Amino acid sequence: MKRLLVDLKDRxxxxxxxAGVHAQAGRILSRLxxxxxxxxxxxxxxxxxxxxxxxxxxxxxxxxxxxxxxxxGEQYKNQKTLAQIYEGLFRARADRHSWIVAxxxxxxxxxxxxxxxxxxxxxxxxxxPTTLLSQVDSSVGGKVAINVxxxxxxxxxxxxPAAVLSDTATLRTLPARELASGLYExxxxxxxxxxxxxxxxxxxxxxxxAVEPRETAHAILEAVRIKADVVARxxxxxxxxxxxxxxxxxxxxxxAASNYRRxxxxxxxxxxxxxxxxxxxxxxxxxxxxxxRFAQLIQRIEALPSLRGISAEGVWRALRHDxxxxxxxxxxxxxxxLGHAQLVTDLDPGHLxxxxxxxxxxxxxxx
Amino acid sequence: MKRLLVDLKDRxxxxxxxAGVHAQAGRILSRLxxxxxxxxxxxxxxxxxxxxxxxxxxxxxxxxxxxxxxxxGEQYKNQKTLAQIYEGLFRARADRHSWIVAxxxxxxxxxxxxxxxxxxxxxxxxxxPTTLLSQVDSSVGGKVAINVxxxxxxxxxxxxPAAVLSDTATLRTLPARELASGLYExxxxxxxxxxxxxxxxxxxxxxxxAVEPRETAHAILEAVRIKADVVARxxxxxxxxxxxxxxxxxxxxxxAASNYRRxxxxxxxxxxxxxxxxxxxxxxxxxxxxxxRFAQLIQRIEALPSLRGISAEGVWRALRHDxxxxxxxxxxxxxxxLGHAQLVTDLDPGHLxxxxxxxxxxxxxxx
Numbered sequence: 074m075k076r077l078l079v080d081l082k083d084r085x086x087x088x089x090x091x092a093g094v095h096a097q098a099g100r101i102l103s104r105l106x107x108x109x110x111x112x113x114x115x116x117x118x119x120x121x122x123x124x125x126x127x128x129x130x131x132x133x134x135x136x137x138x139x140x141x142x143x144x145x146g147e148q149y150k151n152q153k154t155l156a157q158i159y160e161g162l163f164r165a166r167a168d169r170h171s172w173i174v175a176x177x178x179x180x181x182x183x184x185x186x187x188x189x190x191x192x193x194x195x196x197x198x199x200x201x202p203t204t205l206l207s208q209v210d211s212s213v214g215g216k217v218a219i220n221v222x223x224x225x226x227x228x229x230x231x232x233x234p235a236a237v238l239s240d241t242a243t244l245r246t247l248p249a250r251e252l253a254s255g256l257y258e259x260x261x262x263x264x265x266x267x268x269x270x271x272x273x274x275x276x277x278x279x280x281x282x283a284v285e286p287r288e289t290a291h292a293i294l295e296a297v298r299i300k301a302d303v304v305a306r307x308x309x310x311x312x313x314x315x316x317x318x319x320x321x322x323x324x325x326x327x328x329a330a331s332n333y334r335r336x337x338x339x340x341x342x343x344x345x346x347x348x349x350x351x352x353x354x355x356x357x358x359x360x361x362x363x364x365x366r367f368a369q370l371i372q373r374i375e376a377l378p379s380l381r382g383i384s385a386e387g388v389w390r391a392l393r394h395d396x397x398x399x400x401x402x403x404x405x406x407x408x409x410x411l412g413h414a415q416l417v418t419d420l421d422p423g424h425l426x427x428x429x430x431x432x433x434x435x436x437x438x439x440x
Numbered sequence: 441m442k443r444l445l446v447d448l449k450d451r452x453x454x455x456x457x458x459a460g461v462h463a464q465a466g467r468i469l470s471r472l473x474x475x476x477x478x479x480x481x482x483x484x485x486x487x488x489x490x491x492x493x494x495x496x497x498x499x500x501x502x503x504x505x506x507x508x509x510x511x512x513g514e515q516y517k518n519q520k521t522l523a524q525i526y527e528g529l530f531r532a533r534a535d536r537h538s539w540i541v542a543x544x545x546x547x548x549x550x551x552x553x554x555x556x557x558x559x560x561x562x563x564x565x566x567x568x569p570t571t572l573l574s575q576v577d578s579s580v581g582g583k584v585a586i587n588v589x590x591x592x593x594x595x596x597x598x599x600x601p602a603a604v605l606s607d608t609a610t611l612r613t614l615p616a617r618e619l620a621s622g623l624y625e626x627x628x629x630x631x632x633x634x635x636x637x638x639x640x641x642x643x644x645x646x647x648x649x650a651v652e653p654r655e656t657a658h659a660i661l662e663a664v665r666i667k668a669d670v671v672a673r674x675x676x677x678x679x680x681x682x683x684x685x686x687x688x689x690x691x692x693x694x695x696a697a698s699n700y701r702r703x704x705x706x707x708x709x710x711x712x713x714x715x716x717x718x719x720x721x722x723x724x725x726x727x728x729x730x731x732x733r734f735a736q737l738i739q740r741i742e743a744l745p746s747l748r749g750i751s752a753e754g755v756w757r758a759l760r761h762d763x764x765x766x767x768x769x770x771x772x773x774x775x776x777x778l779g780h781a782q783l784v785t786d787l788d789p790g791h792l793x794x795x796x797x798x799x800x801x802x803x804x805x806x807x
Binding site for chain 1: 519523526530557558559560561562583585588590593594595596597598
């Protein structure tokens with residue numbers, strides 16, 4: 074079990090990673106000053122799989138927690154679920170000294186975290202992410218939000234957790250595609266800031282895919298360390314934090330061009346990273362050999378859904394409407410080498426458009 | 441026209457106070473870096489009374505603002521109005537570079553400020569308060585919120601404005617009771633931190649009640665300076681900021697005991713301040729002469745609604761349920777002298793209960 078501090082001055086918080094973290098929740102959290110029963114937000118499936126140990130640990134130290142059960146799935150990350158959580162908080166007679174434990178994947182973390190950010194102008198919450206993706210991505214960084222009809226994460230806040238508890242044991246029940254989605258995120262962290270992490274994944278990928286505790290915890294910790302370092306330097310996404318969007322520009326466009334049906338988000342980002350690496354090569358920023366090696370690592374994780382039938386025109390249209398585009402030019406994160414990202418703000422639209430066409434063609438050919 | 445800086449490090453912002461501030465809005469705000477047309481949130485009545493000059497000034501510098509009209513009154517400070525503002529923002533194709541101007545009293549500032557706090561995880565807003573109460577109170581400090589069925593301001597955030605523009609000319613159209621409500625807040629600031637401000641009010645009260653620009657601007661600026669200083673030292677209400685609740689404990693209880701029908705909030709707080717001063721005397725903390733002088737100043741502002749018929753039992757019940765009470769004891773802000781407040785956390789319930797009875801009796805007798 075290892076601990077890492079996300080350094081945000083008066084909003085710093087520890088991230089605990091390892092096998093058996095849930096059982097230690099009482100000890101870990103009482104040290105942070107919590108001393109009343111928490112309000113646990115989760116869904117039925119997660120509670121069945123992972124609730125017992127955590128809730129017993131919380132109960133032993135703090136007394137019986139209140140449970141608020143929400144729906145399972147991205148479609149529940151909305152205003153209605155938020156209202157349901159508020160209602161549960163009022164019923165539990167929560168006040169500004171209450172605290173929330175968000176047990177589950179990214180949806181639970183985002184909506185429970187947003188409820189915590191806004192209930193009585195902000196109460197503390199502890200993230201207990203149970204998917205690899207949420208352990209390495211959404212649980213760190215303090216971005217909380219809900220979706221609205223106009224798009225994802227459009228209503229939200231920055232609200233740092235009081236602590237994050239990531240138990241690797243929860244990953245053993247994850248479907249392979251879910252595990253892969255999280256791993257792409259680890260790969261992303263390596264690509265933008267740590268060649269060493271990429272090398273580690275290349276050599277220990279099988280152990281990580283088998284969720285061996287040691288290797289899995291190492292991969293999570295390194296990814297969190299990178300993300301935390303970037304967030305600490307740029308909490309509110311002015312510049313540096315933008316490099317965390319590596320792979321997302323083309324990834325979002327692929328999701329949009331396939332009507333959000335073909336890819337999991339992580340899979341679209343995986344394709345987006347391969348594309349961004351190849352685009353970096355085409356612009357003379359990175360060596361071709363690096364991009365090849367990088368694509369190989371990604372494709373060893375899981376077979377990615379094919380790009381067949383996705384029109385270059387559709388991808389291009391989505392790219393131009395990406396919310397990260399400012400004015401006429403397109404902003405995108407590219408690589409100088411594996412481990413070194415660069416935010417490019419003056420990408421030539423003509424070049425990008427031609428690149429999209431040739432990338433889609435060659436990706437379909439190779440598969 | 442005077443400018444005061446609320447010092448919150450990277451979230452510092454200027455408060456402009458004076459006659460004619462609205463006409464200068466373009467010049468003031470373009471200096472802060474705004475360069476696109478703002479989204480103005482207001483209500484029909486305020487727009488009719490004060491919209492013209494401000495909107496012309498914004499239009500000249502930034503181009504035509506988008507207008508979002510919300511309902512007028514505390515009953516509109518809710519989830520529905522919030523959703524309406526979000527919808528207006530999406531229709532205006534607002535993005536994270538958009539900015540909001542909240543033109544109106546406390547309701548507009550609170551709900552538009554909360555929309556700004558949460559739209560795309562936070563966009564800037566400029567407060568343009570048009571009532572004395574909002575100029576000296578809610579526009580400064582970054583507390584934004586909406587009401588829910590369970591109570592007032594229970595869903596909210598801390599989101600500092602980018603600037604506050606307080607034009608004293610807007611106060612000329614205020615009904616006398618509204619003006620008085622704001623003045624009680626100025627008196628409160630004097631009571632907790634500035635004997636000098638109280639003396640100023642004692643000698644220039646008639647000019648302030650007549651909304652003479654010079655005297656009014658001075659009273660606003662001094663109150664804002666005190667509030668800003670307290671907030672700067674304690675942004676998230678841990679300790680010092682609690683002294684801003686002077687008068688509120690008994691004030692809230694009086695509102696509750698009269699079913700929120702008899703008093704405006706400021707009037708209840710005015711009675712609460714008189715009570716807190718007398719309680720301070722009864723506990724040997726302050727001289728009786730000071731409390732008398734203080735009550736006189738408050739009662740010169742406007743005739744307060746009578747306390748007749750309000751039961752001591754009802755007030756006492758409300759006091760015990762006040763959200764500022766922690767555990768069994770009651771927290772309350774008292775005075776050591778005029779200009780010096782003290783947060784008392786171990787108030788003896790028995791003493792307070794007897795005090796409430798005698799205060800209500802004697803207040804009714806004196807009127």
